[in-house]
Amino acid sequence: DAGITQSPRYKITETGRQVTLMCHQTWSHSYMFWYRQDLGHGLRLIYYSAAADITDKGEVPDGYVVSRSKTENFPLTLESATRSQTSVYFCASSESKGVDTQYFGPGTRLTVL
Amino acid sequence: QQPVQSPQAVILREGEDAVINCSSSKALYSVHWYRQKHGEAPVFLMILLKGGEQKGHDKISASFNEKKQQSSLYLTASQLSYSGTYFCGTAAFYSGNTPLVFGKGTRLSVIA
Known part of the structure; x- marks a missing residue:
């Protein structure tokens, strides 16, 4: 399927464990981004x-x-x-950093117990 | 620095109009607007580049005042489908573009 996908969609883990969230895009966009979304903070950029x-x-x-x-x-x-890393994580891709549309994946809801 | 959006939340009846504002303390090169419905990913609405142009998308339009570093999103004759959280994302202008910084969002609820 074309587009941007994330996996897993939901993840529950425990404090201290290592977790990897995956992001895959089929558009060959140069730029990719990771955001976290928390209530009251909007979307905050983690890495790009x-x-x-x-x-x-x-x-x-x-x-x-x-x-x-x-x-x-x-x-x-x-x-x-x-x-504190319990959050919803969104991956996005774009042709540029700031002047082209960013396309967001469906998100991963991560809960750290 | 994170742009400031206002209002934080607004409730409209179908057919009413609304304006959402986005202000930055930095010189901006571009302003992006996205809408996010509950439990879904943000969806792109439009981009405005410096130059003060106004864009439209069906009954949703936006303007960019580069002198004031402000953008406004105009929703006219609102529909139930307009409900969601609206985010502006801004890119500052210095030696090339920079990653978007998003505001905290404006929650829009349209009721029948």
């Missing part, structure tokens, strides 16, 4: 990537790791999950 092997921090990068070995994939890893 301009191309394979090029990543940069966003507003709230602490506790997260990203990689991008292929243009179409942009996984987000929580190395040691904390309760």
Whole structure:
């Protein structure tokens, strides 16, 4: 299917465990982004990537790791999950950082117990 | 720096109009508007680039005042389907574009 997909859609984990959220896009967009969405904060940028092997921090990068070995994939890893990382995570892709449409994936709802 | 959206929430009856504002303290290159329905991903509405242009999309339009670093989203003759949270995303203008920074959102509820 064309578009941008995320997996899993729902995840429950425990404090201290490592969790990886997957993001895959089929448009060959250069840029990919990870956001977290929490009540009262809107969408906050965690990390973004301009191309394979090029990543940069966003507003709230602490506790997260990203990689991008292929243009179409942009996984987000929580190395040691904390309760404060309970959130809805959205992946997005675009042709540019700020002047083109960003297309969002369906989101992953992560609960850290 | 996060743009400021106002109002935080608004309730409309079908057919009424609404304006949602987005203000930034930084010089902006672009303003993006998205709508998110409950439990779903944000969906793109429109982009405005610096130049003060106004865009329209059915009965939803927007303007960008680059002197004031403000954008407004206009919803006319609102429909039940307009309900959701509206986000503006802004990109600052300095040596190339920057990642979008989103406001906290405006929750719009349209009732019959």
